Amino acid sequence: MSKHSVYLDEEKCNGCTTCLRHCPTEACRIRDGKAVIISDRCIDCGECIRVCPNGARKAVTDTVDILKKYKYKVAIPSPTLISQFKTEFSINRILSALKSIGFDEVQEMAYGAEILGEAIKYELRNANVQKPLISTACPAVVRMIQVRFPELVNNLMTLDLPMEITARIVRKRLTEVVHMKDEDIGIIFITPCAAKTTTIHHYISWDNSKSSVDAAIAISDIYPDILHRLKCIKEEELQHSTSRGLQWAQSGGESSFISDKQIISVDGIHNVIDVLDEIEGGRLPELDFFEGMSCIGGCVGGCFTVENAYIAKKRIYDRARENINSKNDITDEMIRYYYESGFLDRYEEIKPMPEKPIHKDFKKAIKMMDDISKVEKALPGINCGSCGSPNCKAFAEDVVRGFAKEEDCIFVMREAIKNLRNNMDLSDKSCWLWKE
Amino acid sequence: MTNIYEMEYNVDNRDFVVAGDVSRIIKRTLQRIGVDPKIIRRIAIASYEAEMNIAIHSQGGKISAKIDSDKVVVCTQDYGPGIEDIALAMTEGWSTASAEIREMGFGAGMGLPNMKKCSDVFEIESIVPQGTKIKMTFWL
Ligand SMILES: Nc1ncnc2c1ncn2[C@@H]1O[C@H](COP(=O)(O)OP(=O)(O)OP(=O)(O)O)[C@@H](O)[C@H]1O
Ligand code: SF4
Ligand code: SF4
Ligand SMILES: [Mg+2]
Numbered sequence: 001m002s003k004h005s006v007y008l009d010e011e012k013c014n015g016c017t018t019c020l021r022h023c024p025t026e027a028c029r030i031r032d033g034k035a036v037i038i039s040d041r042c043i044d045c046g047e048c049i050r051v052c053p054n055g056a057r058k059a060v061t062d063t064v065d066i067l068k069k070y071k072y073k074v075a076i077p078s079p080t081l082i083s084q085f086k087t088e089f090s091i092n093r094i095l096s097a098l099k100s101i102g103f104d105e106v107q108e109m110a111y112g113a114e115i116l117g118e119a120i121k122y123e124l125r126n127a128n129v130q131k132p133l134i135s136t137a138c139p140a141v142v143r144m145i146q147v148r149f150p151e152l153v154n155n156l157m158t159l160d161l162p163m164e165i166t167a168r169i170v171r172k173r174l175t176e177v178v179h180m181k182d183e184d185i186g187i188i189f190i191t192p193c194a195a196k197t198t199t200i201h202h203y204i205s206w207d208n209s210k211s212s213v214d215a216a217i218a219i220s221d222i223y224p225d226i227l228h229r230l231k232c233i234k235e236e237e238l239q240h241s242t243s244r245g246l247q248w249a250q251s252g253g254e255s256s257f258i259s260d261k262q263i264i265s266v267d268g269i270h271n272v273i274d275v276l277d278e279i280e281g282g283r284l285p286e287l288d289f290f291e292g293m294s295c296i297g298g299c300v301g302g303c304f305t306v307e308n309a310y311i312a313k314k315r316i317y318d319r320a321r322e323n324i325n326s327k328n329d330i331t332d333e334m335i336r337y338y339y340e341s342g343f344l345d346r347y348e349e350i351k352p353m354p355e356k357p358i359h360k361d362f363k364k365a366i367k368m369m370d371d372i373s374k375v376e377k378a379l380p381g382i383n384c385g386s387c388g389s390p391n392c393k394a395f396a397e398d399v400v401r402g403f404a405k406e407e408d409c410i411f412v413m414r415e416a417i418k419n420l421r422n423n424m425d426l427s428d429k430s431c432w433l434w435k436e
Numbered sequence: 437m438t439n440i441y442e443m444e445y446n447v448d449n450r451d452f453v454v455a456g457d458v459s460r461i462i463k464r465t466l467q468r469i470g471v472d473p474k475i476i477r478r479i480a481i482a483s484y485e486a487e488m489n490i491a492i493h494s495q496g497g498k499i500s501a502k503i504d505s506d507k508v509v510v511c512t513q514d515y516g517p518g519i520e521d522i523a524l525a526m527t528e529g530w531s532t533a534s535a536e537i538r539e540m541g542f543g544a545g546m547g548l549p550n551m552k553k554c555s556d557v558f559e560i561e562s563i564v565p566q567g568t569k570i571k572m573t574f575w576l
Contacts, residue, residue, distance in 0.1 A: 150473045277460065281481050357470025362576075363505050365469045367439040397468070 004042050005059040005194040005201070006049060008035050012056035017385040019048035019057060024269045025147065029398070030388035041355055043143035044195040045269050045294045046303030059194035059303070060201075062215040064222070067102045070186025070214070072174065075103040076166050079110045079241075079249040080192040080299040081219050081226075083312035087319055089230050095238040097229040098190070101222065105170070106238050109189070110245025112166030114328055117244065117257030118335045119159055119344050124261060124288060130155045132262075132279060132287035137161060137254050140195035140294035141272055142350060149276050150352030155290075160346045162248060163189050163196065167212035168343065191216040192249075192302030195294065210347075218304040242328050243320035250313050251298035254291050261288040267301070269294045358401060372396045380411045441469070444500040447490040447514075452540070455491045459484040462501045462510070469503060471576065479508055479574050482554040485547040486512045486570060492537055494568065508574045510555075518564035526552065526560075 015033040027041035028048060035048075035056070049057040067073050075098055085094050099106045123129055134155045136142050145152050160168075167187045174180045191197050197216040247253030251267035264287060266275045272292040278284050295301035297309035305312065338344050358372075359365040376396035387408040389395035398404035406412050443465065445458040463480040471479075483499060490497040490512060497514025519525045526548050533543025552558040555572035562568040 148467075151477050280477060281484055283484075352473070354467070354473060358468050360470070362470055363439050366441045366503055366505065369441040369465065369469055369503070370439070373441070373443065 003198070004037070004039065004044050005061070005197040006037065006042060006044050006046065007058055007060060008037070009056045009058055010034055012054045013052075014054055014056075015388075016053065017388070018051050018053055020385050020388070020390045021383075022047050022051045023390065024273065025144070026390045026394050028390065029403070030385075031403075040353075041147065043140045043147065043269075043294075044193075044198045045140040045144075046194045047269065047294075049194065049303040059197060059218070061191065061194075061197055061218040061221065061304075062188070064101065064217065064225075066188065066215045066217070067186065071184040072105075072180060072186065073103045074105045074107060074167075074170055074174075074185065074187045075099065075101075075190060076107055076109050076163060076170075076187060076213065077190040078163070078192050078196070078219070078299060079108065079113070079246045079316075080302060080305060080312070081190050082110075082246060082319070083249050083300050083315050084219060084223060084305060084307045085227070085230070085315075087315055087322070090235070091239045091319070092237060093230060093233060093235050094226065096236045097226045097233045098222070099236070099238065100229055100233055101225055103188075107166050107170050108239065108241045108245065109163045109166050110241035110248060111328070111330075112164070112169065112245075113162035113248040113254075114241055114245040114330055115335055115338060116159060116162050116165055116344065117248075117254060118330070118332075119339045120157070120254070120257060120289070122336070122339050123157060123159060124258065132264075132284070132290045133157055135254055135289070135291040136346075136350070137248070137291065138195065138293045138295075138299075139199045140193075140269065141292040143195070144269065144272065144294075145276065146350065146353040147355050148273070149280050150354045151280055152276065153350055153352045155279075156350050158346055158349075159344045161196075161199070162245075164212050164346075165344055171212055186215065187213050189213045189216045190219055190222060192219055192299045192304050193295065194303060219302070220304045220306050223306050240328060242326040243316075243323045245328075246316055246319060249299045250316055251293045252291065253298065255289060258289055262286050263289045263291070265291040265293075267293045267298050268296045358397060368400050371400045375399050375406065378406075378412065379409060384410075386410050440502060440504050441465075442500060442502045444498055446498050447487055447496060447512075449494060449496040450491060452491070455488060456484060458487050458499050462499075465501070466503070466508070471503075471508065475508070475574055475576060478554040479510065482551045482572055482574075483510050485551050486510065486572070488542060489547050490514045492533065492542060497567065506576055508576065510572045510574070512568075512570045514567045516565045516567045518567055519562040520564055522560055522562055 013034050015030045017030055019035055020028045025041045025043055027038045029036050082091055095106045136157050174185050175182055200211045200213045200216050247256050252265040255263045255265045266272050300312035301309035357365050358368050376393055379392040381392050383391035387395045389398050399406055459480055462483050466476045494514035495516050500511045502509045524530055528549045529545040531543045531545035537543045556575045557573035559571040
């Protein structure tokens with residue numbers, strides 16, 4: 001089974017090369033007229049889903065049918081969900097509408113985020129922590145670090161995601177206090193993106209260890225249903241978080257918990273790559289904390305959102321302004337207990353996963369690199385993508401590795417035809433090309 | 437036959453938009469060949485500093501990287517003005533960078549010492565006003 005959420009609907013793909021040019025890790029290729037993904041490079045950032053003009057790029061998520069699998073169903077909505085609705089609808093109203101779709105309970109991810117936000121302060125005081133501490137909130141960024149910046153894996157925060165923490169708290173209560181059976185409980189995350197879905201189904205290190213969350217439903221899939229119920233729903237008191245947890249939906253939200261430290265928050269995967277490059281190069285030595293979000297604007301820009309990211313951001317801002325004095329039940333003792341007992345820790349270590357080199361034999365790889373640059377020299381260097389590779393350099397590599405043929409480049413082909421024509425005696429009527 | 441891959445790029449004087457690109461390309465190439473990430477990191481830091489020095493302090497030049505089965509050699513050469521007192525230039529914290537350059541976050545006088553620290557063998561020669569040559573060897 002694929003270890004990714006993002007996949008291609010072959011029927012809809014017409015091989016237009018749009019995804020090719022936008023994928024930040026050059027994971028896309030067009031082969032035989034259809035897009036394919038090189039699995040060990042894909043970071044599930046969802047960029048290709050966003051840009052595909054044919055709706056052929058999709059991501060595996062669960063549908064509401066998954067609720068039937070469990071006796072007791074809990075929804076954990078990402079704070080991004082709230083930002084998709086007008087502020088005239090209270091948070092309680094939105095959560096109540098969500099619950100009425102068929103959940104027994106709703107617990108906001110924002111709640112776990114508020115605990116985690118406070119815990120990061122302890123983590124930053126921890127002398128064993130390598131600086132800058134790198135946020136793991138965006139799984140696409142984590143994956144990017146594993147693949148492209150393996151030297152920075154040790155800087156990744158060892159505390160788990162807010163979604164996992166909320167789920168863990170719910171599960172603990174349901175099994176230990178209410179004595180429910182673990183397998184009867186279904187915890188379902190309402191997700192803004194494919195990257196978060198992947199961490200649920202494969203946890204972060206892409207192996208078999210179990211996430212506390214059982215399934216993920218895309219915001220875009222459940223949005224119409226909630227919208228439909230908003231007007232007439234009977235409102236319940238379901239909100240436990242404050243506007244601080246809501247901030248987590250946008251870039252800088254996590255960092256807003258930290259004061260008196262050198263922080264940088266970066267959004268958009270290309271910007272994230274640039275800044276990680278600076279960190280890896282040791283050129284930001286004073287930095288204490290790095291927050292990177294793959295999507296522009298943060299999760300409000302996730303590939304499963306329905307609202308424009310900037311409008312969603314404004315709504316978060318407006319809600320925060322209206323509720324400056326809102327309070328949660330999280331105390332300092334609670335946070336210290338959670339932090340010190342290891343309750344917030346990730347179940348397992350994130351390991352470097354450097355992408356596979358062009359050849360496993362180092363000497364052969366050097367030789368191949370030489371061949372690649374020779375092939376590249378014969379290419380026009382305009383990165384048109386018609387060959388099915390994202391740029392001329394990547395195409396040259398694909399040729400040398402045997403995944404593509406030089407003639408797949410229309411310029412190489414044109415040159416070949418021209419040479420053929422020049423070498424031919426045009427007066428020779430027996431030549432098949434010129435036969436009438 | 438031994439397999440060697442060599443690449444060479446020009447570095448223009450004062451072109452801050454593309455400055456840093458050459459060391460990024462070198463880093464990416466080493467990643468694709470499968471060099472140990474720890475060594476790549478050192479090479480990337482050293483070649484970035486070398487690239488910046490050419491862009492900031494010289495009239496332009498070039499950088500090459502040669503990848504052999506047992507070593508990576510990064511060489512730079514520029515077209516002047518050269519360094520008068522190499523020992524002084526190698527001193528941590530010594531810099532002739534202008535206020536404007538310092539404004540951009542450079543000019544701590546740590547580039548050359550860093551290059552020396554990151555490489556296994558560091559060789560530098562300079563003739564005023566012809567230019568400066570640096571050769572850095574990294575054992576694999
Ligand atoms: N290629 C070069 N040509 C001429 N002078 C140079 C060259 N490289 C370095 N220098 C001189 O040596 C000095 C020290 O260089 P070094 O790289 O150590 O520090 P810096 O470039 O001034 O600051 P930093 O590298 O920390 O931003 C420079 O200020 C400059 O006067
Ligand atoms: S999800 Fe992101 S990394 Fe994966 S193929 Fe699409 S654009 Fe590339
Ligand atoms: S920024 Fe948020 S929505 Fe976008 S990929 Fe990362 S976690 Fe998902
Ligand atoms: Mg310098």
